[in-house]
Amino acid sequence: MATVAGGSITGGTASAGATGSSPGGTATPAAHDVLTYHNDIARTGQNLSETILTPANVRATTFGKVGFFAVDGKVDGQPLFVGSMAIGGGTHNVLYVVTEHDSVYALDADTGARLWKASTLGTGETTSDDHGCGQITPEIGITSTPVIDRSRGAHGTIFVVAMTKDSGGGYHQRVHALDLATGAELQGGPTEIAASYLGSGPNSASGRVVFAPSAYAERAGLLLLNGVVYTTWTSHCDGGAYNGWVIGYSADTLHQTSVLNLTPNGSGGAIWMSGAGPASDGSSIYLLDANGSFDTTLNAGGFPSKGDFGNAYLRIYP
Known part of the structure; x- marks a missing residue:
C-alpha cells in the first residue's frame, strides 16, 4: 500500500500523493502534520523535517496518486493532515476536507475510508446561493482553508467558517470548533459572525459600519495566532456594497476578540488572497x-487620514 505524502482535491473528489509501496503492503505513518494553509503561519509551504521524499523517489514510477476519495461538494479549501490520530478505537493518518456543501470530512488518508462527517448547516438551512457570481458556484458553504490545533480540547480541534441560508432567506456566517476525533461541536459553538466599526462606509448607520453576512465570503485561509482565530473577508465578484474586514475569535471560547475594518469611510478593500491565508511572523499579521478606497491625504503619522487602506499591503499588530 502507498504511503501518503500530500494531497489536493478538485471537483468533489480527493486525491493524495504517494511515495510508492511499503514493505509487506503496510502504510508507513507520515511524520509531519499539515495543520494550516501551506504548513505554517508564514505560509512558506516548507516541510523542513522531511525524511521520506527525495529527488530519487519522487518520480513517475514510484510517486503518484493514491486514489479518489468522494465528498459531497466542491472543495476550495486546502485539505489538512493529522498523522497517528486516535479515532473510533483505531489509529489513523487523517485527511480533513471541507466542502462548499457545508460539510467537514475526516478521511483515512491511506484508504479513503470515511471516519466521520459533520454538517455545519443549521436546522432548516441550506448552503448559500452564489449571489450571481461565478467565483464560488453553484453553492457557497465552507470556502476557506480551516486551521487545526492538536493541543486544544480532548482530542484536538479544527476551526472552520461556514456560510448558510435560512428558510426565511437570511444569510449566516459562523465560526465552528469541531472535535478532531468525532466532529462534535465544541466550546458552545458555533458562533454567529457579527461586527460593527466606526465609520460612514457601506451599510453604515449612526456612525457605524455593520458587517452584512450576505455581502461576504470567507475565502482566505484561517490564521491561528496566539490563541486567536483570525477571519478575513471578501466580496462576491467585487459587487455590491462591502468593505475589507479582519475579525478575530478566541480559540478557547469562540468569543469575538477584535474587529478591524480596512475601509471604514470608503468602500471595497476585499481580502481575496487567491485563497491563501494571512501570514504572520508570530506577532504581526501580513x-x-x-x-x-485609499486616502491620498495622510495624517501626521503618515497613514491615510480617513483610515481607508484599500489596495494595500498591510502589517497589522493584533
Missing part, C-alpha cells in the same frame, strides 16, 4: 487587500 495581508493584501484590494479594489478599495
Whole structure:
C-alpha cells in the first residue's frame, strides 16, 4: 500500500500523493502534520523535517496518486493532515476536507475510508446561493482553508467558517470548533459572525459600519495566532456594497476578540488572497487587500487620514 505524502482535491473528489509501496503492503505513518494553509503561519509551504521524499523517489514510477476519495461538494479549501490520530478505537493518518456543501470530512488518508462527517448547516438551512457570481458556484458553504490545533480540547480541534441560508432567506456566517476525533461541536459553538466599526462606509448607520453576512465570503485561509482565530473577508465578484474586514475569535471560547475594518469611510478593500491565508511572523499579521478606497491625504503619522487602506499591503499588530 502507498504511503501518503500530500494531497489536493478538485471537483468533489480527493486525491493524495504517494511515495510508492511499503514493505509487506503496510502504510508507513507520515511524520509531519499539515495543520494550516501551506504548513505554517508564514505560509512558506516548507516541510523542513522531511525524511521520506527525495529527488530519487519522487518520480513517475514510484510517486503518484493514491486514489479518489468522494465528498459531497466542491472543495476550495486546502485539505489538512493529522498523522497517528486516535479515532473510533483505531489509529489513523487523517485527511480533513471541507466542502462548499457545508460539510467537514475526516478521511483515512491511506484508504479513503470515511471516519466521520459533520454538517455545519443549521436546522432548516441550506448552503448559500452564489449571489450571481461565478467565483464560488453553484453553492457557497465552507470556502476557506480551516486551521487545526492538536493541543486544544480532548482530542484536538479544527476551526472552520461556514456560510448558510435560512428558510426565511437570511444569510449566516459562523465560526465552528469541531472535535478532531468525532466532529462534535465544541466550546458552545458555533458562533454567529457579527461586527460593527466606526465609520460612514457601506451599510453604515449612526456612525457605524455593520458587517452584512450576505455581502461576504470567507475565502482566505484561517490564521491561528496566539490563541486567536483570525477571519478575513471578501466580496462576491467585487459587487455590491462591502468593505475589507479582519475579525478575530478566541480559540478557547469562540468569543469575538477584535474587529478591524480596512475601509471604514470608503468602500471595497476585499481580502481575496487567491485563497491563501494571512501570514504572520508570530506577532504581526501580513495581508493584501484590494479594489478599495485609499486616502491620498495622510495624517501626521503618515497613514491615510480617513483610515481607508484599500489596495494595500498591510502589517497589522493584533
